[in-house]
Amino acid sequence: MEELSNHQRAVELLQQLGLKEYESKCFVALSQLPKATAKEISELSDVPRTRVYDAVRVLEAKGLVEVQHSSPQQFRAVMTDEAAQTLRREFESRTETLVDVLGKLEPTNFDTDREITHEVWSLSGSTSIANRTHQLIGSAEQEVVLILNRRKILTDELLEHLRNALEMDLDVLVGTANDEVRETVEEALPDARVFVSGLEWLHSSPADAADDTTISRLLLVDKNTILVSSVHANQPEREAHEKAVFGRGFDNGIVVIARRLMATGLQPTDDPGLPGT
Template sequence: MKEYEARCFVGLSRLNTGTAKQLSELTEVPRTRVYDAVRVLESQGLVEIQHSNPQQFRAVPLDEATETLRDQYEDRVERLHDALDTVDIVEEDDESPVQQVWSMVGRTAIENRTNDLIENASEEVVLVVGDELLLTDDLVTTLNGIGNGVELVIGALTPSLEDQIQTAVPSATTFISGLEWIHGKDTAENDTAIGRLVLIDRSVFLVSSIMPESKEEQAIFGEGFGNGLVVIARRLMAQGLVTAHDPGQ
């Protein structure tokens, strides 16, 4: 919704019914703009109008409004997917593998990328969880859906978090990570903390950090690293894992 539409909808949700004058006074939306906003809301199935003098407006019940908004959102996402799915990909002449690093911002986008990487693993997933808030239901579902031929190794920073992981993902090999610098007892509250480290098939990695004040998650994602960088990253991530259980051995 645009701002005036959102204000009017919230305003009407607080009233049984209301006129344009009442709604304008409650929401601080100019009276002339109230009519425009209400017409848009009516077209979306969120507001009903009684054509009396003066006109009376009311919002549909919250459950009904939520369902309507959800249907509209899912329909737009589906249409967006279908449209993008038909876009032609420009093929590059140079097909040689390129080592690349990209940055990402936003917990939802980073979690979606993490889940996608895990789902497409063919040999090994090494994951270190730096914050228990990142052990979401979606991530747990993705981890439990890994195929039988994929080795799953998960590190935690604390015994309590390891217990949570063992309970949530019983098929995983878990360990207490030796990466105290992620968010150990000596880490200051205003320091940036590592959120998650992911290494897939020793060739694709993702590492994220959590900003101390905003709690925003930022990440870098790289692929095509069949070299020493991945070897070093993997050994660092697996600190604390018993060598005999190390899939890399």
Template sequence: MTTDETAAVDALERLGLSNYEAKVFIALQTLGTGTARDVYRVSEIPRSQVYGAAENLAERGLVEVQHSTPMQYRPVSLEEAERLLEERFEQERTQAFDYLTEVRDHHEPDGEEREDIWSVNGAEHVGDRIEHMVRDAERRVVFGARATNLVSTSLREALTDAANAGIDVVIVSEDAEVRALFEDDPLAVHAPPENLRNERAARMLVIDDRAVLLSVRGDEDDREAAFWSDSSGFATVLVEILTGWIETSVR
């Protein structure tokens, strides 16, 4: 198979088809109409497996069967196939998350306070976590970044939206270019003093008086690791420390 065909098979598998079903469907799109022998000739599927895969595709509504001798198979249009696969994916997604919601709602705390500290790896995932936390803020957001490549467009929009919603938003960065990103926005922008700068620090976030995130960068641009905590004793203490540091840095 070509690289593109392999990628297409992988994508169809992620949408719920088996490997053989995906290959048969692609083969039939190439043929238009064909028998099991025709499919076997243009694909890498054992002929004995073509029949079962084609029947499964027919049950899914993706293939039409002509009961002749030999049987002929014809794929539905790509538009119809896309619609059917989207509907199936949505049904599976709904079923899975309905169950997960039920499990979560039936969870009963054991009465002990938990000190939950979570880790996130990878610059993109760290950015997603920061953006999610910013959008959950109610009163105050303090965000720090070492460089502009750590401030995505969507993250900047989340910070600006929070400020426009009346939330107290403070940006702290030693990088003048980072500070310049927010010059025209309705939020406070500050540079930390020299003695409080750290070359390994990447991003920092404080949300209200309950949540905190700190990250460091590795040698490569996407090697970022962070830990965060929300509504825990650990987060409360660290928020107090960071808030004191921030108030000192902007005087």
């Protein structure tokens, strides 16, 4: 029954979008019928007959269904595109006023970032990580070393930030997993130094380890700040979730390790021996 699966998925999505279970079920049922009475909805949606009315009432208030006030009351759902549009409008309105309110709220003791040493922060979510990546590249003052392992993360925006760094006469080194990506990067950034990283072990899960975790990006800025992100592929529920840690401070342990890694990885023939701890 693939139908059931779709049904369930739709109900879950609706709930995640803010509707209650009954409301979601009723709406899905109504989406399949051009028109329906409470009884029909109840049968098709497993919602107790007596509760269909409440659910439909709030759906009406949200602009998702229309009701006909006749003896056997009839209901119909608006077209799905309209529904999505309605939900989107409500959402946008909320986020809009949210950033507004939060903006008016920030003025609290804002002592600029003091001791920025020995920090190690973790964060998650691809968008947050991408944002932090861009931000770090933007704050570079000498060099940017970046190793990419997945094609997806090579976004236009990322290239744009790298281009900006190049225009400020910074050293930009990019390590890639294979020649294909290397060529893409070389085209977009002629002034950057692009390698195929020698760190094969980085690019695929270690054979012995049981975890299917993949390093997806590795960024070193000014030999001072490091960001490492990885994806856990074993969770097929959603888009694989990306996690990252990022740390600052020249003598920060993780930064030191990363510095060594980067050096050996990008120049596999040399024995660079960068100043350690």
